[in-house]
Amino acid sequence: MVTIMFGKLKEKLGKTISKLTEKIYKKGEAKEVTIEQSKEEKPQTQMEKSEKKSPFGFLKRDTPTKDKEKEKTIEKIEETPQKKEISFFDRFKITKTIKKVLKKEVVITEDDIEDVLEELELELLEADVAYVVAEKIIESLKNQLVGMKISPNDDPEEITINALKNAIKEILSQEHIDVEEIIKEKKKKGEPAVFVFVGINGTGKTTSIAKLAYKLKNKGYSVVLAAGDTFRAGAIEQLEEHAKNVGVKVIKHQKGADSAAVIYDAIQHAKARGIDVVLADTAGRQATNVNLMDEIKKVVRVTKPDLVIFVGDALAGNDAIYQAEEFNNAVNIDGVILTKVDADAKGGAALSIAYAIGKPILYLGVGQRYEDLIEFDVDWMVNKLFGEEEVKFSTEREF
Numbered sequence: 388m389v390t391i392m393f394g395k396l397k398e399k400l401g402k403t404i405s406k407l408t409e410k411i412y413k414k415g416e417a418k419e420v421t422i423e424q425s426k427e428e429k430p431q432t433q434m435e436k437s438e439k440k441s442p443f444g445f446l447k448r449d450t451p452t453k454d455k456e457k458e459k460t461i462e463k464i465e466e467t468p469q470k471k472e473i474s475f476f477d478r479f480k481i482t483k484t485i486k487k488v489l490k491k492e493v494v495i496t497e498d499d500i501e502d503v504l505e506e507l508e509l510e511l512l513e514a515d516v517a518y519v520v521a522e523k524i525i526e527s528l529k530n531q532l533v534g535m536k537i538s539p540n541d542d543p544e545e546i547t548i549n550a551l552k553n554a555i556k557e558i559l560s561q562e563h564i565d566v567e568e569i570i571k572e573k574k575k576k577g578e579p580a581v582f583v584f585v586g587i588n589g590t591g592k593t594t595s596i597a598k599l600a601y602k603l604k605n606k607g608y609s610v611v612l613a614a615g616d617t618f619r620a621g622a623i624e625q626l627e628e629h630a631k632n633v634g635v636k637v638i639k640h641q642k643g644a645d646s647a648a649v650i651y652d653a654i655q656h657a658k659a660r661g662i663d664v665v666l667a668d669t670a671g672r673q674a675t676n677v678n679l680m681d682e683i684k685k686v687v688r689v690t691k692p693d694l695v696i697f698v699g700d701a702l703a704g705n706d707a708i709y710q711a712e713e714f715n716n717a718v719n720i721d722g723v724i725l726t727k728v729d730a731d732a733k734g735g736a737a738l739s740i741a742y743a744i745g746k747p748i749l750y751l752g753v754g755q756r757y758e759d760l761i762e763f764d765v766d767w768m769v770n771k772l773f774g775e776e777e778v779k780f781s782t783e784r785e786f
């Protein structure tokens with residue numbers, strides 16, 4: 388079954404836009420008007436185009452009406468509005484579009500939208516959006532929409548989509564961390580950049596390290612891995628397997644050794660050989676395990692990494708956010724890698740984790756191949772939530 392990434396969230400946002408738009412139309416006593424357009428007339432405006440291709444499918448589509456003396460057809464929407472030679476017969480092809488237009492100006496009040504926003508809040512929580520994030524989105528929508536004047540020339544759908552996009556961008560926008568910039572700055576000082584990966588068991592730390600090693604190596608950086616997970620049986624061998632596949636070296640000690648010592652040795656190795664980056668694995672641990680959390684604090688104290696990266700599992704929903712908060716309180720996380728986003732039909736964790744801990748998402752794990760690690764970008768996520776295309780990720784497995 389192919390998961391539609393953020394599918395649940397996308398569906399709920401679409402329903403909200405439809406309801407808010409209808410509220411505005413109703414209050415403005417909107418009437419339906421028919422717009423006739425022949426091929427020769429001006430090319431469609433972007434809004435008219437998006438109205439026909441609305442991602443949420445609830446908007447009026449072209450409704451061709453049969454007309455004896457003239458053949459009518461839906462005007463084919465050009466992906467890119469190139470000037471095309473129009474044939475003689477094409478000139479008579481008329482497009483009729485029915486669109487709603489407000490009869491009078493509308494000033495939105497809190498009463499107008501209260502019920503829709505209450506429903507949205509519940510639906511966001513159902514999509515694993517953290518409570519504090521759902522609250523923030525509702526508050527942002529109220530601040531943007533209550534008191535807004537909408538004239539008959541405005542497009543209510545465009546206004547509601549933009550309001551929701553702004554609310555989500557506010558949530559997603561955290562201070563950006565440029566990983567490559569950190570590597571370059573450390574290189575200038577003749578030192579390796581050190582990134583330590585933390586998180587609970589099974590979230591995808593080891594595979595995310597391998598994916599980042601693959602990405603950085605392909606960008607021309609030299610990378611060494613530190614087998615800091617000296618606790619779980621097979622963890623060292625798993626990392627060695629990835630290292631062999633990706634073509635990088637691993638620094639390891641025996642199982643049960645001190646994690647900080649392994650990572651410290653890897654840093655010395657990198658310094659001695661002028662290697663650019665050390666990616667350090669650590670044992671998966673429950674945030675509630677005090678001894679293991681003390682160990683990770685020692686790792687950070689001893690190795691002084693440039694980035695402590697929390698690896699969270701998008702499928703864990705709110706648990707991923709709780710774990711991120713706990714790790715952030717213990718060792719001050721710098722950034723997040725959210726894994727298994729390709730398998731996450733809800734999308735709540737991706738929307739919530741950065742806001743909940745006030746740290747940026749650095750990368751998203753989107754599959755089980757070494758290339759399935761993408762740099763997180765707010766506009767990319769907003770386009771996935773509001774865009775039309777369904778993102779298809781590979782289900783191929785390399786590990």
Ligand SMILES: Nc1nc2c(ncn2[C@@H]2O[C@H](COP(=O)(O)OP(=O)(O)OP(=O)(O)O)[C@@H](O)[C@H]2O)c(=O)[nH]1
Nearest residue numbers: 588589590591592593594671726727752753754755
């Ligand atoms: N679909 C999908 N699976 C992933 C992704 N990232 C990791 N996985 C899978 O998640 C499982 C756990 O990955 P690991 O890297 O072993 O997890 P870990 O955090 O190192 O686990 P511990 O070593 O026990 O702490 C593996 O089967 C991975 O293939 C991803 O982005 N998408």
